[in-house]
Amino acid sequence: MKKRLLILEDGTVFTGEAFGSEQASQGEVVFTTGMTGYQETLSDPSFYGQIVTFTYPLIGNYGINRDDFESITPAVRGLVCRELAQEPSNFRCDLSLNDYLVSQNIPGIQGIDTRKLTRIIRSKGAVRAMLTAACEEVNVEEIVATLKATPLLRSHVADVSTKAAYPSPGRGKRVVLLDFGMKHGILRELNKRDCDVLVVPYNTPADQILAWHPDGIMLSNGPGDPADVTVGIETIANLIGKVPIFGICLGHQLFALASGAKTFKLPFGHRGANHPVKDLRTGRTELTSQNHGYAVDESSLEGTDLEVTHVALNDGTVEGLRHTKHPVFTVQYHPEASPGPEDSNHLFDEFIELMEAHAKEGKQHA
Numbered sequence: 001m002k003k004r005l006l007i008l009e010d011g012t013v014f015t016g017e018a019f020g021s022e023q024a025s026q027g028e029v030v031f032t033t034g035m036t037g038y039q040e041t042l043s044d045p046s047f048y049g050q051i052v053t054f055t056y057p058l059i060g061n062y063g064i065n066r067d068d069f070e071s072i073t074p075a076v077r078g079l080v081c082r083e084l085a086q087e088p089s090n091f092r093c094d095l096s097l098n099d100y101l102v103s104q105n106i107p108g109i110q111g112i113d114t115r116k117l118t119r120i121i122r123s124k125g126a127v128r129a130m131l132t133a134a135c136e137e138v139n140v141e142e143i144v145a146t147l148k149a150t151p152l153l154r155s156h157v158a159d160v161s162t163k164a165a166y167p168s169p170g171r172g173k174r175v176v177l178l179d180f181g182m183k184h185g186i187l188r189e190l191n192k193r194d195c196d197v198l199v200v201p202y203n204t205p206a207d208q209i210l211a212w213h214p215d216g217i218m219l220s221n222g223p224g225d226p227a228d229v230t231v232g233i234e235t236i237a238n239l240i241g242k243v244p245i246f247g248i249c250l251g252h253q254l255f256a257l258a259s260g261a262k263t264f265k266l267p268f269g270h271r272g273a274n275h276p277v278k279d280l281r282t283g284r285t286e287l288t289s290q291n292h293g294y295a296v297d298e299s300s301l302e303g304t305d306l307e308v309t310h311v312a313l314n315d316g317t318v319e320g321l322r323h324t325k326h327p328v329f330t331v332q333y334h335p336e337a338s339p340g341p342e343d344s345n346h347l348f349d350e351f352i353e354l355m356e357a358h359a360k361e362g363k364q365h366a
C-alpha cells in the first residue's frame, strides 16, 4: 500500500491509500452524492480544478466504459473515496477506474472517512486542499500555509472550451452551441432531435453567431465563477431578443448576469443525482442531476425582465429562469442528465418547440 495524505486548508489531515496517478495535486475539494455516474462526473469539464469526493462508499465497481465520457480530457484534479473497487464487473467495462486515472494523470485517495470530510465541507464551505504525492514525506504546516495563500478557483472556461468551431450536423433546427466547457450530453440531446449543431468557442462574438442564421442558441455548462466570464456575458446580452436561447448551469448563470441579475457562491454547492426541483408553473417536482457551486441571487432579479420558473426544494435557491419579453429559458440543473435521472429531458423538446414557434412568428411578420 502506498500512503498518501489529503491536507485541508484548516489543517485537517486524512491519511489514506494512493491510487491513480502518483503525483501531487491541489484544488478545491467538493463532494457529490451520486451513487453511480463516476465516469461522467470525472469527465465533466465543470469540475475543472476540483478534487471530487464521492459520498457513496464504493466507487469503480463497474469500471470505465467506452460510451459514458462527457469530454475527451478530464479536467478534475483528484478523486477521493471510501473504497475503490478492486475487481470491476460490467459487460461494458473497458478498464478499471484505477487504470483510467493512471492514464489521465489524476491522483486518487481511498480509505479515508469521507463522511467526516463531507461534514467539514458542509460546515466550512469551499475548502482548498492538497493531495500529496504517493509515499511523499511532507511538512503539513508549510502545505497549509501554501493552501491559504492560493486564491480559490476563478474561471477556466478558456481552458476547456473548444479552440475552433466544429459542426455536428443534422437536418433539423440550426443551433449554435456556445461552449463554456460543454458536457457531451448536451450535444447528444440536440443531435437526438436532429438539430444541425455548430459548436463554437466561448468567445465567439454575437454578430458572428447571428451570421450563421441559427434557429436557436444553446448556452452550455462550464467551470468556475460565472461573474468572471465577462466576454460570455457580453455576447449573451447581445443575443437576447434576437433568437431563442436555452441555457444550462453556467449558461443559466451567464444569462442571469447578462440580464442585470447577480450570482453568489453557495456555501457548499449542489452536486449529485437526486436534487428535487419544483417547476413553479406546473407544481411538478422533478429529480435532477446537479453540479454547481454558484447560484443566481433571487433578490437581484428585482427590476430585471427575469422570472423564476424553478426552485430547489432542498434550500430554496433559484433553479430556473425565463425572460418575460423574449424567448429565453434557462435551468441551473442538468436536463441532459449524464449522469442522473432523465425527468427533465423534456426541456430539450421545449427548446425545439420554442424555436419552431419563433420561426412561425417570424414568417407572420415577414
Ligand SMILES: NC(=O)CC[C@H](N)C(=O)O
Pocket (backbone or CB within 6 Å): 046, 220, 221, 222, 223, 224, 225, 226, 248, 249, 250, 251, 291, 292, 293, 294, 295
Ligand atoms: N455545471 C456547471 O455549469 C457549473 C457552473 C458553475 N461553474 C458553478 O459551479 O456554479
